[in-house]
Amino acid sequence: xxxxxxxxxxxxxxxxxxxxxxxxxxxxxxxxxxxxxxxxxxxxxxxxxxxxxxxxxxxxxxxxxxxxxxxxxxxxxxxxxxxxxxxxxxxxxxxxxxxxxxxxxxxxxxxxxx
Amino acid sequence: xxxxxxxxxxxxxxxxxxxxxxxxxxxxxxxxxxxxxxxxxxxxxxxxxxxxxxxxxxxxxxxxxxxxxxxxxxxxxxxxxxxxxxxxxxxxxxxxxxxxxxxxxxxxxxxxxxx
Numbered sequence: 001x002x003x004x005x006x007x008x009x010x011x012x013x014x015x016x017x018x019x020x021x022x023x024x025x026x027x028x029x030x031x032x033x034x035x036x037x038x039x040x041x042x043x044x045x046x047x048x049x050x051x052x053x054x055x056x057x058x059x060x061x062x063x064x065x066x067x068x069x070x071x072x073x074x075x076x077x078x079x080x081x082x083x084x085x086x087x088x089x090x091x092x093x094x095x096x097x098x099x100x101x102x103x104x105x106x107x108x109x110x111x112x113x114x
Numbered sequence: 115x116x117x118x119x120x121x122x123x124x125x126x127x128x129x130x131x132x133x134x135x136x137x138x139x140x141x142x143x144x145x146x147x148x149x150x151x152x153x154x155x156x157x158x159x160x161x162x163x164x165x166x167x168x169x170x171x172x173x174x175x176x177x178x179x180x181x182x183x184x185x186x187x188x189x190x191x192x193x194x195x196x197x198x199x200x201x202x203x204x205x206x207x208x209x210x211x212x213x214x215x216x217x218x219x220x221x222x223x224x225x226x227x228x229x
Contacts, residue, residue, distance in 0.1 A: 002157070031216065040118070040203055040219030041158070054214035088157055092215060100146055100165055101207070101215035105157035 002091050002106035010112045011079050019074040019109045021089030029053070029094025030072040031103055032064060035086040047072055048094045076111075084113045117141045118206050120220035128228050133191040135223050137204030140185065144206040148217070149178060149189045152201045161202075162189070194227045201225075 003022045011017050023030055029048045033041035043056035047066035061077040070091070076083055087110075090103035119138045127133045135149075145166040150158035164171040164178045164187065171178050177190045191198055201224050205217040 004157075029215070031214075033217075033219075038221070040205075040221050041217070043216040043218070046214045046216055048214070054212070054216055056216065090217075094215065097215075099209050100163065101209055102148065102160055102163055103215065103217060104160055105150070107155075107157045 002089060002104055004087075004089050004106040004109050006109060007107070008110045008112075010114065012114050013079055013081060015079050016075065016077045017079060017111060019076075019087050019089075019111070021072045021074070021091075021106055023070045023072070023091035024104055027091035027093055027104075028070050028096070029092045029101070030066055030070065031090045031092070032072070032074045033088040033090065034058075035088060035108070037085075041088055044074070053094075079113045081113050084111060086110050115140075116220075117144075118204055118218050118220040120204055120223050122223055123221070124224040124226070126226045126228060127194045129196055130193045133189075133194045133198065133225055133227070135189040135191075135202050135204075135225065137187050137189075137220055138185060139187075139206055141206070141208065141218070142185070143208040143211045144218075145210050146207045146215075147178070147180060147187050148205045148207075149176075150203045150205060151198075152203060152222070158203060191225075194225075196227045196229050199225055199227050 031046040032044040035041040045055040148163040204220040
């Protein structure tokens with residue numbers, strides 16, 4: 001399945017953070033979501049074949065990478081208090097799945113910004 | 115502007131009865147719909163999906179119905195079991211018209227199944 005690390009993280013405002021994700025075997029597309037308390041997950045961006053393939057309404061200080069083994073990183077610079085949330089990674093077949101691309105989620109990383 | 119709406123925040127059902135979870139959407143470009151189940155401290159788990167070319171999809175105790183004209187879908191769980199107690203998210207994507215398969219989620223419904 002999809003794995004994420006670390007499980008929990010505490011940072012202070014202004015710091016930088018890197019979150020990691022390993023895709024499900026055979027999946028070449030990774031998507032990142034932010035879930036605030038009481039809300040549904042919000043799309044941050046998607047990576048396919050190491051290129052960003054769509055971005056949600058998040059500022060440039062949210063950036064990502066996808067590696068040759070299809071694992072991925074989410075980097076957030078200049079952390080703000082509102083960045084405190086559960087960060088979810090999802091992997092899928094992407095364009096290879098055609099019209100029914102189903103995303104499978106990891107357990108998430110809980111980020112707290114103080 | 116919420117494009118996927120789950121208007122009821124919670125639902126309580128007796129074990130063995132049917133649970134019906136509703137979801138409405140506003141974006142007519144959505145063509146693939148999914149339901150996820152989420153326990154506390156875990157990521158969402160995929161349950162069932164439906165393409166816009168269908169109006170029903172069934173998998174064991176779970177059935178999803180899609181009414182495109184009303185922009186409404188529902189998840190039926192029969193019979194409901196205490197282990198079904200969780201938060202259920204409705205999600206949608208516009209795969210055919212979009213560049214990617216990004217998901218737009220509702221806020222979720224908390225289902226409680228009473229023994």
